[in-house]
Amino acid sequence: MFCAAGCLVLCVLTAAPSGTSVTIGNERSPLTQTAFREQSVADQPPSDEEMPPLPPPKRLPAARAPERKLTEDEGIPGLQSPPEPPTPAQPPKAEPKAEAKVPLKPEPKAEPRPEPKPEPKAEPKPEPKVEPRPEPKPETKAAPRPEPKVETSDRAKEKAQEVPKAADEQTKPVKKEAEAAEQTPPKPLKEIPLPLKRQPSPTPTRPLGEALSTDEGLAVASDRCPPTALEPREDFGTQGRVRSWFDGVQFDGWLDQGATLNTLSPRNRSNGPVTFNNRSNDYQLNQLYGVLKRDVDRDGDTWGLGGRIDFLYGTDSFFTEARGLETFGDFSPRWNAHQLGAALPQCYAEAFCPWGSGLDMIMGHYYAPIGYESVMATNNFFYSHSYLRQYAEPFTFTGFLGTTNLGPFEIQAGMTRGWDNWEDNNNDLGFVGGIRWKSENERTEIALGVTAGREQPDASTNIRTLYSLVIQQKFGDRWQYVFQHDYGNEPGAGVDGTIAQWYGINQYLFYTINDAWKAGMRFEWFHDENGSRVRTDDIPVLRTGTYYELTAGANWSPNKHVAVRPELRWDVTGTPDLYPFGDETRSSQLLMACDVILRF
Secondary structure, X not given: OHHHHHHHHHHHHHHOOXXXXXXXXXXXXXXXXXXXXXXXXXXXXXXXOOOOOOOOOOOOOOOOOOOOOOOOXXXXXXXXXOOOOOOOOOXXXXXXXXXXXXXXXXXXXXXXXXOOXXXXXXXXXXXXXXXXXXXXXXXXXXXOOOOOOOOOOHHHHHHHHHHHHHHHHHHHHHHHHHHHHHHOOOOOOOXXXXXXXXXXXXXXXXXXXXXXXXXXXXXXXXXXXXXXXXXOOOOOOOOOOOOOOOOOEEEEEEEEEEEEEEOOOOOOOEOOOOOXXXXXXXXXXXXXXXXXXXXXXXXXXXXXXXXXXXXXXXXXXXXXXXXXXXXXXXXXXXXXXXXXXXXXXXXXXXXXXXXXXXXXXXXXXXXXXXXXXXXXXXXXXXXXXXXXXXXXXXXXXXXXXXXXXXXXXXXXXXXXXXXXXXXXXXXXOEEEEEEEEEOOOOOEEEEEEEEEEOOOOOOOOOOEEEEXXXXXXXXXXXXXXXXXEEEEEEOOOOHXXXXXXXXXXXXXXXXXXXXXXXXXXXXXXXXEEOOOOOOEOOEOOOOOEEEEEEEEEEEEEEEXXXXXXXXXXXXXXXXXXXXXXXXXXXXXXXXXXXXXXXXX
């Protein structure tokens, strides 16, 4: 029996293939145990030392819209990367190792473990465009999301499908806010009141150098912080920044030169009673003029100090000389040569007092505020001057002059030391005054000036009186008409001690062609009764004379620095046996003149 059993076992062993274990009871033979160990080792996964490290998970670009699902051919089925949060991403957590399961049944042969395929790169999706909102609101920051775990089971597919749903739920509030912002109009900005304790008073625009008012952007002095040691303190009555005395000091000047052609060609090179351009067929440097001034604000509400100095060099200086300054008491020249000379036609100090409607006061040597034409070439239309300007009116005064405004009227009044005097010849003061009115539309202007005083060396002599009326009227934007009338008298100053009288009418008509060109005409009648006013080398004796002059000219100003003034002038006398022109041989003359003004 035992032999039969032993033969049966031997047959089974020889019939079994190699590597197959045979169990006898509860024990295995040494051969079968060795084969079992080899099979178990082949079925177990490799250890940490032998398994190659998995590549780190790659981040996908953030996208607000849900991304497409990846197919099984492209990588792990159903896996999708969530949108990238705005905050720094958390480092990926280490994935737990999958435990290898030992098969219960032995497999005939262990197959090699396939290597994990690399994750494909998902194509970035463009971010949806969000319409600009009028009022930006802080975006709600999404909580950082942990990196998903890579799973190969059905649970990974379910999680991958839940990711786009969560992204849609997060973008819904943002879309709703954007739509609501587009429908809602922007709210108006609230006005923030300025920290001023009082309202500023309306102040007109000030000239260069004046202190700025509160309307021009500076706070009132009492509302500002106290000045530091490096910041100068404000003077009494000023507003805003501090104005030193040198603020507002300006310099202006020009060069006037020209020539006059006389058709008579007199031998003495004189144009008779025509002055300023008195040289015939000759070049004249009429004016090299300089002005140094500091204006005051006559429309302000603060005290102001200023002044002005005018310097004149040229042939025109002889017509503005003052007794005691450029000449001696007998009018002999003090320093001037025969042809060219220097004069100081203005030199005065100026002060403004804000009391009432304001009072402006000048004291010194200044131009007489009478008549229409001026000594300064830039203030005249024509190169030559009228008889009224040369013989009927004074050029300068020395004294003081006050100016104030009463509604639409400007009132002037002052005291003088006489006509063209720096030093008075009789120590008797004279009077000068005037009134000026201008319409609201500034088209009509009327000015009346008056002066009176004793001008002879004997203070007991009679008073010289003069008034001048000037009316200016604009017609439209191109036409302008000026009417002037002067009348003066002085008892005892005429021939044989008679009353001297002089009077005349002067009229101007101007037409503006364009910004560069302007045309004009002047017609004048002047009468010198008893010959007390017109005295020239061609008229050595006192005699009554009547003079007419007609002038036509133009002004060309290509820019503010250049002015050209050509003119044609005809002079004639209406008195028989009076020949003031052409070497005392003619009663009329024709002049062609032109000058150029260069302003700097």
